[in-house]
Amino acid sequence: xxxxxxxxxxxxxxxxxxxxxxxxxxxxxxxxxxxxxxxxxxxxxxxxxxxxxxxxxxxxxxxxxxxxxxxxxxxxxxxxxxxxxxxxxxxxxxxxxxxxxxxxxxxxxxxxxxxxxxxxxxxxxxxxxxxxxxxxxxxxxxxxxxxxxxxxxxxxxxxxxxxxxxxxxxxxxxxxxxxxxxxxxxxxxxxxxxxxxxxxxxxxxxxxxxxxxxxxxxxxxxxxxxxxxxxxxxxxxxxxxxxxxxxxxxxxxxxxxxxxxxxxxxxxxxxxxxxxxxxxxxxxxxxxxxxxxxxxxxxxxxxxxxxxxxxxxxxxxxxxxxxxxxxxxxxxxxxxxxxxxxxxxxxxxxxxxxxxxxxxxxxxxxxxxxxxxxxxxxxxxxxxxxxxxxxxxxxxxxxxxxxxxxxxxxxxxxxxxxxxxxxxxxxxxxxxxxxxxxxxxxxxxxxxxxxxxxxxxxxxxxxxxxxxxxxxxxxxxxxxxxxxxxxxxxxxxxxxxxxxxxxxxxxxxxxxxxxxxxxxxxxxxxxxxxxxxxxxxxxxxxxxxxxxxxxxxxxxxxxxxxxxxxxxxxxxxxxxxxxxxxxxxxxxxxxxxxxxxxxxxxxxxxxxxxxxxxxxxxxxxxxxxxxxxxxxxxxxxxxxxxxxxxxxxxxxxxxxxxxxxxxxxxxxxxxxxxxxxxxxxxxxxxxxxxxxxxxxxxxxxxxxxxxxxxxxxxxxxxxxxxxxxxxxxxxxxxxxxxxxxxxxxxxxxxxxxxxxxxxxxxxxxxxxxxxxxxxxxxxxxxxxxxxxxx
Ligand code: ADP
Ligand code: ZN
Numbered sequence: 001x002x003x004x005x006x007x008x009x010x011x012x013x014x015x016x017x018x019x020x021x022x023x024x025x026x027x028x029x030x031x032x033x034x035x036x037x038x039x040x041x042x043x044x045x046x047x048x049x050x051x052x053x054x055x056x057x058x059x060x061x062x063x064x065x066x067x068x069x070x071x072x073x074x075x076x077x078x079x080x081x082x083x084x085x086x087x088x089x090x091x092x093x094x095x096x097x098x099x100x101x102x103x104x105x106x107x108x109x110x111x112x113x114x115x116x117x118x119x120x121x122x123x124x125x126x127x128x129x130x131x132x133x134x135x136x137x138x139x140x141x142x143x144x145x146x147x148x149x150x151x152x153x154x155x156x157x158x159x160x161x162x163x164x165x166x167x168x169x170x171x172x173x174x175x176x177x178x179x180x181x182x183x184x185x186x187x188x189x190x191x192x193x194x195x196x197x198x199x200x201x202x203x204x205x206x207x208x209x210x211x212x213x214x215x216x217x218x219x220x221x222x223x224x225x226x227x228x229x230x231x232x233x234x235x236x237x238x239x240x241x242x243x244x245x246x247x248x249x250x251x252x253x254x255x256x257x258x259x260x261x262x263x264x265x266x267x268x269x270x271x272x273x274x275x276x277x278x279x280x281x282x283x284x285x286x287x288x289x290x291x292x293x294x295x296x297x298x299x300x301x302x303x304x305x306x307x308x309x310x311x312x313x314x315x316x317x318x319x320x321x322x323x324x325x326x327x328x329x330x331x332x333x334x335x336x337x338x339x340x341x342x343x344x345x346x347x348x349x350x351x352x353x354x355x356x357x358x359x360x361x362x363x364x365x366x367x368x369x370x371x372x373x374x375x376x377x378x379x380x381x382x383x384x385x386x387x388x389x390x391x392x393x394x395x396x397x398x399x400x401x402x403x404x405x406x407x408x409x410x411x412x413x414x415x416x417x418x419x420x421x422x423x424x425x426x427x428x429x430x431x432x433x434x435x436x437x438x439x440x441x442x443x444x445x446x447x448x449x450x451x452x453x454x455x456x457x458x459x460x461x462x463x464x465x466x467x468x469x470x471x472x473x474x475x476x477x478x479x480x481x482x483x484x485x486x487x488x489x490x491x492x493x494x495x496x497x498x499x500x501x502x503x504x505x506x507x508x509x510x511x512x513x514x515x516x517x518x519x520x521x522x523x524x525x526x527x528x529x530x531x532x533x534x535x536x537x538x539x540x541x542x543x544x545x546x547x548x549x550x551x552x553x554x555x556x557x558x559x560x561x562x563x564x565x566x567x568x569x570x571x572x573x574x575x576x577x578x579x580x581x582x583x584x585x586x587x588x589x590x591x592x593x594x595x596x597x598x599x600x601x602x603x604x605x606x607x608x609x610x611x612x613x614x615x616x617x618x619x620x621x622x623x624x625x626x627x628x629x630x631x632x633x634x635x636x637x638x639x640x641x642x643x644x645x646x647x648x649x650x651x652x653x654x655x656x657x658x659x660x661x662x663x664x665x666x667x668x669x670x671x672x673x674x675x676x677x678x679x680x681x682x683x684x685x686x687x688x689x690x691x692x693x694x695x696x697x698x699x700x701x702x703x704x705x706x707x708x709x710x711x712x713x714x715x716x717x718x719x720x721x722x723x724x725x726x727x728x729x730x731x732x733x734x735x736x737x738x739x740x741x742x743x744x745x746x747x748x749x750x751x752x753x754x755x756x757x758x759x760x761x762x763x764x765x766x767x768x769x770x771x772x773x774x775x776x777x778x779x780x781x782x783x784x785x786x787x788x789x790x
Contacts (some may be wrong), residue, residue, distance in 0.1 A: 001049060002018055002019060002049070002058060003017050003033070003050075003061060004047050005044040005046055006046065006047050006089060006090055006094055007037060007042050008039070008042055008043045008044055008095060010154045012090065012770075014047060014048075015035075016431075017033075017052040017058055018061070019049075019061055020072060023064055023628075024616045026064045027064060028049065029051065030073060031045070031065075031200075032070045033046060033047075033061045033065065034061070036094050042157065045076075047076065047135040058435070066102070070102060071094065071097060071325075071720075075097050076361060077362060078355065078358065079093040079096075082348050082350050083348070084626065084783075085758075085762050086350050086762070087769070087784060088349070089347075092348050093348045096344075098323070099296035099301075101304070102305070112145060112146070112147070113145070113147075113173060113543070114145055114146065114171070114173075114649060115146050115169050115170070116138075116168055116171075117135070117139045118169055121672065125168075130155070131159060131162060131163055131204070138163070138169055139151050139465065140313070146160065146171065150407065150584065151501045165746055176210070179299075179302075186273055186276050188278075188281045188282070189278050190272070191242075191245065191246055191249065191278070194243075194603070197238075197393075197394075198242065198392065199245055199393050201390040201392065201734075202243050202480050205230055206247070206369060207334075209251065209414065228365070228367065229357055229366045229369065229386070229387040230366070230368040230387060231371075231374055231381070231382050231386050231387050231389050232371075232391075233372070233374055233389060233390070233392070234372065234391065235604070236323075236372050236604045237568075237604075238395055238396060240335070240370045240392065242396075243335045243368075244260065244368065245274070245275070247331055248275075248314060251331040252279075252286060253284065254330055256328045256329060256330025256365075257314060257329055258330060258332070258333065259314075259315045259316075259331075259356075260333045261318070261319065261332070261333065261335065261352055261353075262313065263318065263320060263335075263342070264293060264318040264319070265340055265561075266335070267318055269543075272288070272290055272316060275288050282529070286313040286374040287312035287314075288312060288314045288315075289312035289316070289317075289320070290303055290315075290316055290317060291303055291313070291315060291317030291321045291324065292317050292318065307325055310327070312587075313368050316742075318341070319352040320340065328515065329365045330365055331365045331366050331367075332360050332365055332366075332368070333367075333370065334353045335371075337375060337378055338371045338373055338374055340787040343788075345788070347781070349784065351787070352786055353369065353378075355386055367386070372600060372601070372604065373597040373601065375637070376642060376652070377653045383679065388623040390505075399607065400607070401603075401633050402603055402604075402606040402613030404615040404617060404630070404632075405425070405617065405631075406617045406619055406628070407423045407426065407616055408619070409423060409619060409620050409622075409624045419620075421510065421514070421518050422576075422578075423616070426576045428524065429614060430522075430523065430576070431523075432520060432574075434523060434526055434555060437552075437571075438571055438572070439549070439555060439572045439574075440556045440557070440573075441559070441572055441574070441575045442515060442556060443558075443560075443563065443575065443576065443577050443606050444510065444511070444559075444578040444582075445598070446579075447472075447512050447534050447560055448472035448512070448513055448534070448581065449472070449473045449507065449511050449514045449517070450472070450507035450509045450510060450511060451470060451509025451510065451511060452507070452508050453480060453492075453505055453506075453507055454506060456501050456502070457495065457498070457500055457504070457698050458497050458502065462496075462503075464484070464485065465485045465487065466484075466744050467485055468741045468742040468743070469482060469742050471489070472511060473491065473507050473511075478490065478491050479491065485744040510578070513534075515578060516528060519558070519567070526555045527555045527556070528551070528554070528555065528556045529558070530557075531557060531558065531559035531560070531563055531564070533560070536562065542562075550569060554583055561598070563602075563605070564602050564605075572606055573606060573658070575605050575614075575615045575616070575617075576616060577616065579618060579619075579620075579623065580595070580599060580617045581621045583629070584621065584626060584627075587789070588788070588789045588790070589649070592624070592642060592731070596626040596629060596635075596638050597612065598631050599631075600633065602615075625638065650729075650731060650754050655729070655731070655755055656754065656756065656758040657753065657754055657785060657786060658754075658761060658783070658785075659752055659783040660734075660751040660782055661738060661781050661783070662674045662677065662776070662778055663743075663747065663749075663781075664746060664775070664778035665746060665747065665777060666777065666778075669775050669778055670749050672779055673749075673780075674749040674750075675735060677772065680768050681732055681753070681768065683734070684727050684732075684764055685726070686763075686788060727761065729754075729756055729757070730754070731754040731755070732751060732752075733753075733755050734749070735750065736749065736751075738790065740790045750789075758784065758785070765782055
């Protein structure tokens with residue numbers, strides 16, 4: 001028997017290896033193996049097993065990693081789709097479906113020494129006092145970790161070994177599972193009685209689950225596949241999570257498992273606890289595995305294997321948890337589905353929400369996307385009948401949404417020396433809260449003190465030498481810092497311009513440090529804390545500040561987007577958004593959508609308790625639709641006006657985008673290469689007449705729509721004919737300098753392609769980019785469905 005192996009070194013090729021007889025029972029599709037490659041030993045995944053190979057004299061597989069196949073056939077299929085759709089090498093797609101700790105052979109189960117008491121045969125020996133004490137402890141516990149025993153009994157290993165010599169105890173190496181949540185005490189929770197809206201939503205989801213099985217068997221008779229993707233649109237506190245919990249319970253009853261995706265930042269202990277609490281007892285009891293980046297490699301290894309072994313049937317995690325080997329899979333939940341962190345910003349550049357939908361389709365599972373501010377894409381899919389919309393328009397506790405006031409900062413700036421940080425209205429509101437002993441959250445999505453250092457005489461601005469960005473002033477360290485590449489330099493005392501040397505260089509722009517500073521001057525009696533990436537270095541910092549805030553040891557919390565999500569503090573009755581239009585004028589067609597989402601979410605932090613909340617939104621363009629619709633909590637209104645603009649300009653969801661970025665250190669070369677790529681892409685645009693002509697002619701394009709695409713993992717690769725198939729609706733823009741022309745010393749030029757037929761375009765792009773010859777120091781990246789255009 002031979003095995004076909006995809007190696008981890010990206011070669012876009014597969015290699016055949018012989019399966020030695022002693023490994024025959026352990027090698028299967030999905031096994032991770034170590035094989036010889038030239039003089040090296042490399043790791044790879046078996047993608048096929050066959051009787052024979054076209055090649056003679058195959059080298060043997062050296063080693064199999066893991067007791068079970070690590071990549072299940074279904075996840076392998078998903079990896080193939082990712083390579084195909086996101087235009088990346090199959091090796092890279094495969095690499096991303098397993099956590100590093102599982103892929104590497106070193107990280108394994110942790111074996112630790114346990115001490116066990118043995119039954120005493122015959123007469124109990126006479127022991128020295130110390131040994132007897134230790135023995136009593138062991139006997140009482142029956143079994144105890146050696147390290148724990150040594151600490152508890154204040155003894156040494158040699159004392160324990162002496163007990164072992166007497167045959168009283170045994171020391172054995174055993175697997176000790178790492179449980180990242182071992183310290184938490186979790187009380188079981190019971191399902192709540194749903195309100196009418198929740199019950200209706202759950203019923204629809206359960207119906208889809210029930211029809212999942214029948215539907216698959218009847219698909220042959222050409223019936224249209226019923227929608228199995230739901231968009232649960234409900235404000236925070238409307239009871240979405242309770243629906244997730246009950247839908248999961250239903251999945252477990254059907255003997256299936258569930259994956260719950262949440263953005264990394266909301267993966268707090270409280271969130272995890274809610275899921276663990278519901279499934280910690282009763283007949284649906286199961287382990288809930290957690291996968292996220294704060295776990296140690298060992299913890300991640302153990303959590304993953306609990307899933308693979310079927311002991312954990314619920315997985316909760318960030319983006320990459322969508323690849324968890326849950327089998328059979330009944331339900332996928334994507335909470336806060338509009339979040340951009342679901343998109344991976346390095347190859348494979350997949351979007352976990354979209355991968356979730358594809359995976360669920362492959363496995364007959366149901367998907368529930370949840371959000372208070374859905375992405376335009378998902379809401380549009382509902383309007384098109386592709387997804388089913390479920391709405392929860394009110395909070396469970398009937399609480400009113402906070403009252404939002406927009407403050408026109410142009411007015412506040414009049415007459416003074418530039419705009420103030422706090423409008424008189426916001427200042428007044430903060431004063432009231434301090435008097436009443438209520439809490440305030442102030443939001444500004446920019447850290448640092450000020451955003452630019454400028455010379456008022458010669459116009460010098462301190463820029464990063466590596467990026468086309470101004471440096472941000474950080475006051476505590478007296479340093480200028482680049483927020484992109486981390487470049488750091490001391491603050492100059494005089495203008496660095498040789499000819500100028502003006503001592504009066506000033507800082508302009510605004511960051512959270514300055515808000516904290518000014519606030520301290522305005523309200524010296526207030527207890528203020530700042531929460532941003534500069535002060536929150538470890539996860540304990542985050543917990544500590546939130547704990548103090550909850551305990552009312554802090555009056556005012558200032559923060560960046562870190563505080564925008566999921567936090568629930570009943571005593572917060574005021575939210576101030578310092579500079580609401582900050583993100584509005586960025587060169588990105590999603591700037592309005594992003595602003596709307598952020599404002600809505602931050603505003604939702606106010607009034608979660610008895611007292612009604614109030615929100616002040618300070619803006620320089622107060623009548624911008626994104627701000628006005630957020631003020632009225634009107635998602636549908638925002639959608640209606642925004643979709644019109646997207647349709648006119650053929651931006652998503654009216655079309656899909658592929659963003660090609662060329663980067664290199666020599667700007668001329670990058671520019672030249674981008675122009676070359678443009679010429680290659682132009683062949684994709686086929687004039688209509690020519691298209692018709694070609695259709696009539698013999699040997700029409702073999703890539704007619706509907707034809708199955710070759711899978712990239714098969715050695716065949718895409719067919720040359722792909723490149724000549726025309727795209728009627730293709731729009732190619734660029735090359736143009738990227739909005740951030742220079743980043744980390746690289747110049748960047750971009751091309752943007754828009755079409756509805758993205759799967760076809762992906763295939764064409766894979767083919768075209770494979771045939772490109774670019775200078776060695778110019779790199780091309782392809783980003784399908786990008787979420788950021790910078
Ligand atoms: P969301 O996920 O939409 O923010 P949650 O599911 O967290 O909403 O619900 C908000 C709060 O209301 C939670 O404390 C939850 O326990 C409670 N809750 C949810 N559904 C019900 C219900 N049907 N009856 C009573 N309380 C509920
Ligand atoms: Zn920089």
